[in-house]
Amino acid sequence: MADTLTITDNRTGKQYEIPVTDDTIRAADLRQIKVDPDDFGMMSYDPAFLNTASCRSAITFIDGDKGILRYRGYPIEQLAEHGTFIEIAYLLIYGDLPISTELAEWKDELSQHVMLHENIKKFMEGFRYDAHPMGIFLSTVGALSTFYPQAKDIDDPVSRRLQTIRLIAKAPSIAAYAYRHSAGKPYVYPDSELSYTGNFLNQLYKRTEPVYRPDPVLERALDVLFILHADHEQNCSTSAMRNIGSSNADPYSSLAGAAAALYGPLHGGANEAVLRMLTKIGTADQVPAFVESVKNGKGRLMGFGHRVYKSYDPRAKVIKATANQVFEVTGRNPLLDVALELERIALEDEYFVSRKLYPNVDFYSGLIYQAMGFDPSMFPVLFAIGRTAGWIAQWEELLGDEARKIARPRQVYVGELIRDYVTMGDR
Numbered sequence: 001m002a003d004t005l006t007i008t009d010n011r012t013g014k015q016y017e018i019p020v021t022d023d024t025i026r027a028a029d030l031r032q033i034k035v036d037p038d039d040f041g042m043m044s045y046d047p048a049f050l051n052t053a054s055c056r057s058a059i060t061f062i063d064g065d066k067g068i069l070r071y072r073g074y075p076i077e078q079l080a081e082h083g084t085f086i087e088i089a090y091l092l093i094y095g096d097l098p099i100s101t102e103l104a105e106w107k108d109e110l111s112q113h114v115m116l117h118e119n120i121k122k123f124m125e126g127f128r129y130d131a132h133p134m135g136i137f138l139s140t141v142g143a144l145s146t147f148y149p150q151a152k153d154i155d156d157p158v159s160r161r162l163q164t165i166r167l168i169a170k171a172p173s174i175a176a177y178a179y180r181h182s183a184g185k186p187y188v189y190p191d192s193e194l195s196y197t198g199n200f201l202n203q204l205y206k207r208t209e210p211v212y213r214p215d216p217v218l219e220r221a222l223d224v225l226f227i228l229h230a231d232h233e234q235n236c237s238t239s240a241m242r243n244i245g246s247s248n249a250d251p252y253s254s255l256a257g258a259a260a261a262l263y264g265p266l267h268g269g270a271n272e273a274v275l276r277m278l279t280k281i282g283t284a285d286q287v288p289a290f291v292e293s294v295k296n297g298k299g300r301l302m303g304f305g306h307r308v309y310k311s312y313d314p315r316a317k318v319i320k321a322t323a324n325q326v327f328e329v330t331g332r333n334p335l336l337d338v339a340l341e342l343e344r345i346a347l348e349d350e351y352f353v354s355r356k357l358y359p360n361v362d363f364y365s366g367l368i369y370q371a372m373g374f375d376p377s378m379f380p381v382l383f384a385i386g387r388t389a390g391w392i393a394q395w396e397e398l399l400g401d402e403a404r405k406i407a408r409p410r411q412v413y414v415g416e417l418i419r420d421y422v423t424m425g426d427r
């Protein structure tokens with residue numbers, strides 16, 4: 001017998017058998033529940049999509065209660081230990097780890113597309129010297145659609161692959177130039193001898209030396225951070241990518257929208273907010289007073305809590321280990337003591353324990369970024385570089401989904417039903 005859910009409508013006494021697949025019912029099946037034939041039918045109401053699956057996906061698996069995260073079935077801990085970011089980007093987008101020839105080709109294609117069109121550089125120069133790099137990043141990604149109009153041909157797999165490569169290759173160049181612009185420094189051209197992440201560091205930090213050589217520990221740490229941020233199933237920005245993509249928009253426009261969603265302090269802006277919070281707290285002895293103020297409703301403990309994880313975020317564990325390696329090179333970030341004390345107190349406090357609020361990926365990432373010399377305003381941009389791979393993977397999956405239609409939620413209308421227009425003098 002097929003799995004069904006029996007619903008009895010007490011308004012009419014009728015019973016309905018709703019099919020159950022993958023532990024879900026289709027919201028559209030509720031439409032048959034009507035009081036009379038003219039009814040629109042029953043809808044589900046789910047603000048912020050707390051309990052609504054918007055798609056079927058084979059990319060990322062999360063078990064929030066057990067603290068499990070896997071990309072294409074591979075545990076994040078193994079990918080962070082053994083993989084490189086570009087290899088994981090390939091895995092996310094194409095479904096399997098690349099064999100050596102595929103990886104070599106992928107690497108080569110990426111390095112051929114790292115450069116930005118000179119006009120893009122000029123476009124970026126138009127931003128004010130103190131423009132937030134994330135604002136520069138998302139605007140510039142959107143502007144790329146005007147440079148590559150063939151990207152509109154989203155049904156052509158050859159074009160899609162080209163735009164995919166361009167986006168992954170150019171994201172760090174845009175990020176680096178956004179940073180150099182705010183620092184008043186000239187743009188650095190890529191060095192194809194370096195790795196993807198090594199070259200990003202070159203484009204960020206090269207001065208007058210003829211050849212820039214990144215510190216291998218920092219290069220690896222940043223690569224791991226890109227892997228950890230690469231995908232996280234249907235989060236706010238990924239849902240934005242899919243929503244925009246569902247109207248058949250080109251990938252640059254969709255990705256600009258996803259980056260805009262990421263910018264918010266409740267999402268990718270959280271690591272910047274964590275660092276500002278730790279700086280404001282200042283010293284470990286100020287932590288108890290700060291925790292009390294959070295419990296009294298004065299703001300949130302940034303870097304804590306997650307919509308999906310109700311246990312320790314597995315990415316936060318990897319990041320904590322990475323932080324120690326980075327601090328051996330850069331020296332210990334003094335804010336680490338504040339963070340450790342905050343974590344210790346919060347994990348013992350009934351308020352956080354009862355709400356299952358644990359450190360998330362961004363609690364420690366900002367400390368590493370700061371130790372590596374990044375300004376907090378660059379933190380969400382670094383997140384966006386890693387997440388670009390996931391956004392594209394999800395967009396590709398969307399385009400291949402037989403159930404794809406333009407995203408268009410319903411609403412429960414609660415306003416005035418009808419009113420006659422009142423002329424100005426009579427209001």
Ligand code: ACO
Nearest residue numbers: 265266267268270294300301302303304305306307355360
């Ligand atoms: N500090 C203090 N209290 C919190 C926090 C926090 N960081 N997060 C949640 N709570 C409390 C809420 O006040 C609420 O309490 P109540 O039941 O007494 O009203 C309860 O915990 C549930 O919170 P919600 O807001 O309903 O949880 P939701 O799943 O909607 O929010 C979110 C998840 C946005 C991540 C939230 O935990 C938060 O704001 N965290 C801080 C920002 C942050 O770190 N964001 C990064 C997330 S990871 C990422 O995007 C990469």
